[in-house]
Amino acid sequence: MTDNKDNLVLTTRFGLEKSYTADVYQKTGGYKSIDKLFSMKPDDVIEEVKKSGLRGRGGAGFAAGLKWSFIPKNVDKPKYLCVNADESEPGTFKDRYLLEDDPHQLIEGIIICCYAIGAESAYVYIRGEFDLAYRRIEEAVQEAYQKGYLGKNLFGKNYKLDVTVHRGAGAYICGEETALLSSLEGNKGQPRIKPPFPAVVGLFGCPTIINNVETISALPYILNNGADAYKKFGTEKSPGTKLFSVSGHVNKPGVYELPLGYPMKDLINKVCGGMKDGKALKAVIPGGTSMPILTAKDCETVTLDYESMTAHQTMLGSGGVIVMNEDVDMVWVLRNLSRFYAHESCGQCTPCREGTGWIDKMLVRILREGGEEKDIALLNELSDNMMGKTICVLADSLSMPVISFIKKFPDDFRRHLKNRPQAVRVGI
Amino acid sequence: MEFTADNKKKFDTLLTRYPTKKAAILPTLWLVQGQYGFISDEAMEYVGKLLDLSPVHVLSVVTFYTMFNRKPVGKHHIQVCRTLSCAMMGADSLVDHLKTKLKINEGETTRDGKFSLCTVECLASCGTAPAIMINEAYHENLTPAKLDKILAELA
Ligand SMILES: Cc1cc2nc3c(=O)[nH]c(=O)nc-3n(C[C@H](O)[C@H](O)[C@H](O)COP(=O)(O)O)c2cc1C
Ligand code: SF4
Ligand code: FES
Numbered sequence: 001m002t003d004n005k006d007n008l009v010l011t012t013r014f015g016l017e018k019s020y021t022a023d024v025y026q027k028t029g030g031y032k033s034i035d036k037l038f039s040m041k042p043d044d045v046i047e048e049v050k051k052s053g054l055r056g057r058g059g060a061g062f063a064a065g066l067k068w069s070f071i072p073k074n075v076d077k078p079k080y081l082c083v084n085a086d087e088s089e090p091g092t093f094k095d096r097y098l099l100e101d102d103p104h105q106l107i108e109g110i111i112i113c114c115y116a117i118g119a120e121s122a123y124v125y126i127r128g129e130f131d132l133a134y135r136r137i138e139e140a141v142q143e144a145y146q147k148g149y150l151g152k153n154l155f156g157k158n159y160k161l162d163v164t165v166h167r168g169a170g171a172y173i174c175g176e177e178t179a180l181l182s183s184l185e186g187n188k189g190q191p192r193i194k195p196p197f198p199a200v201v202g203l204f205g206c207p208t209i210i211n212n213v214e215t216i217s218a219l220p221y222i223l224n225n226g227a228d229a230y231k232k233f234g235t236e237k238s239p240g241t242k243l244f245s246v247s248g249h250v251n252k253p254g255v256y257e258l259p260l261g262y263p264m265k266d267l268i269n270k271v272c273g274g275m276k277d278g279k280a281l282k283a284v285i286p287g288g289t290s291m292p293i294l295t296a297k298d299c300e301t302v303t304l305d306y307e308s309m310t311a312h313q314t315m316l317g318s319g320g321v322i323v324m325n326e327d328v329d330m331v332w333v334l335r336n337l338s339r340f341y342a343h344e345s346c347g348q349c350t351p352c353r354e355g356t357g358w359i360d361k362m363l364v365r366i367l368r369e370g371g372e373e374k375d376i377a378l379l380n381e382l383s384d385n386m387m388g389k390t391i392c393v394l395a396d397s398l399s400m401p402v403i404s405f406i407k408k409f410p411d412d413f414r415r416h417l418k419n420r421p422q423a424v425r426v427g428i
Numbered sequence: 429m430e431f432t433a434d435n436k437k438k439f440d441t442l443l444t445r446y447p448t449k450k451a452a453i454l455p456t457l458w459l460v461q462g463q464y465g466f467i468s469d470e471a472m473e474y475v476g477k478l479l480d481l482s483p484v485h486v487l488s489v490v491t492f493y494t495m496f497n498r499k500p501v502g503k504h505h506i507q508v509c510r511t512l513s514c515a516m517m518g519a520d521s522l523v524d525h526l527k528t529k530l531k532i533n534e535g536e537t538t539r540d541g542k543f544s545l546c547t548v549e550c551l552a553s554c555g556t557a558p559a560i561m562i563n564e565a566y567h568e569n570l571t572p573a574k575l576d577k578i579l580a581e582l583a
């Protein structure tokens with residue numbers, strides 16, 4: 001990860017022997033925030049998190065403290081926290097490390113969030129494929145119960161909290177927050193229309209907060225050290241550190257914790273040891289495959305924070321950085337993505353169900369047989385028609401890449417046109 | 429079908445963790461798949477009875493998720509990630525290699541019931557691509573040669 005542990009918030013214990021046990025966790029400062037937590041009023045905890053500027057790390061970047069403040073106060077219903085550990089956005093593999101290497105940090109974060117919003121139950125919804133991560137978080141939860149850190153009168157306080165780890169069973173869409181709720185309630189994991197928002201009508205019809213594993217894992221640091229200490233990292237509008245999952249054509253792929261605002265070119269060339277086999281950089285997907293693409297030229301100037309990504313017409317998303325070299329054909333890449341989204345569409349909305357499949361078929365045809373000029377226009381038009389017209393944003397997650405790939409790599413598409421003498425045919 | 433005594437106990441504990449019976453459906457189906465390796469029509473009726481759900485609701489849930497097997501799979505269920513990072517790092521050559529070696533196509537099981545093969549979407553192991561899962565275990569940074577070694581140890 002990074003050399004200097006003083007610059008780390010989330011990954012200080014990564015690489016320590018048995019970092020996943022309560023013992024090592026406590027010896028290294030774990031569960032230290034609890035006394036302070038219970039000396040504060042729930043609203044003051046929310047204020048502190050608001051002040052820290054912590055934004056959701058699951059993809060949308062919504063301010064965490066603000067989201068918590070939407071939980072209605074005087075409602076006589078149970079309240080819930082759902083931790084989103086579904087981690088299925090292609091290119092993203094950071095939550096897996098947080099669950100495997102520091103599950104107690106997540107549990108401490110869960111206690112903080114639940115106390116702040118007044119929840120007595122939390123569910124950790126973890127993707128079904130995760131085996132080690134599942135065992136680690138499940139064992140950590142059981143250990144916490146045994147030690148009296150969860151359950152009735154946790155840490156001797158007048159407070160009760162139950163945590164259940166809930167395994168999914170293979171469906172990307174269950175990472176979408178309302179689909180996660182449907183799945184957890186025992187239905188097909190299909191998204192529902194918002195409003196009502198989960199903070200008002202969520203799990204089992206009760207007020208519910210859904211936060212990503214990384215978001216919740218940042219809370220112990222914020223409570224222990226205060227919002228101002230957290231804000232020393234990062235930029236004014238994007239405070240703190242974030243985990244970046246880097247994959248593709250770099251020498252040292254992996255998960256890295258960096259202050260927001262860190263230059264993309266340094267991530268690739270310094271942190272990740274540069275491009276593999278000395279090839280030239282062609283493109284980068286910055287935040288999981290649902291995000292618009294960056295060219296090599298964009299990567300000269302873009303920094304890893306919400307505002308710089310917006311200025312480069314893309315988003316920070318989940319921080320899943322996929323690096324591609326000069327040999328990669330962007331039409332082939334796009335088809336890999338269209339197959340993914342067509343496969344994962346839950347089928348409720350016609351523009352998404354039909355649109356993702358149609359785009360996928362067109363791209364296969366263009367790759368196999370060559371395309372026509374009008375295909376490019378049609379791809380753009382289809383994508384336009386899918387955006388903002390569906391229950392969830394899965395449809396947009398393919399539309400945005402399509403539009404950005406065509407705009408930023410037009411030559412890659414032209415190479416596949418039939419009327420080009422050197423037209424490329426790809427057997428897929 | 430019926431749960432083993434151990435699974436019955438686990439099932440009873442499960443029910444205490446959710447305010448409704450219905451919410452226990454995924455963990456209950458995981459218990460079934462753990463016991464039998466797949467989820468039969470009979471098992472879906474059984475789960476329906478346990479949780480006061482119609483068999484058709486259970487069916488709709490089972491078929492929604494890719495990890496529930498509706499028929500038996502091989503002793504070693506090989507699932508190759510085909511999504512972008514793995515595809516860029518050679519996932520296709522792994523699939524081709526497995527097809528030739530095991531003489532089966534995607535979605536099939538070898539005659540001796542030892543291996544079945546399928547492709548899946550991103551396993552959140554993109555930094556160690558190409559990645560595959562055999563039953564619950566991840567295998568990462570694979571090449572056809574490494575894969576041969578793993579298969580030899582399993583056979
Ligand atoms: C199709 C789709 C898939 C998603 N998958 C995930 C996921 O795997 N993990 C995650 O934390 N958020 C995922 N999200 C975002 C969630 O809907 C939600 O915004 C997030 O969990 C909120 O937590 P945060 O505010 O802490 O980021 C997904 C969203 C969509 C539309
Ligand atoms: S946009 Fe797609 S995935 Fe989302 S609810 Fe509609 S059909 Fe389902
Ligand atoms: S793309 Fe294969 S594990 Fe993510």
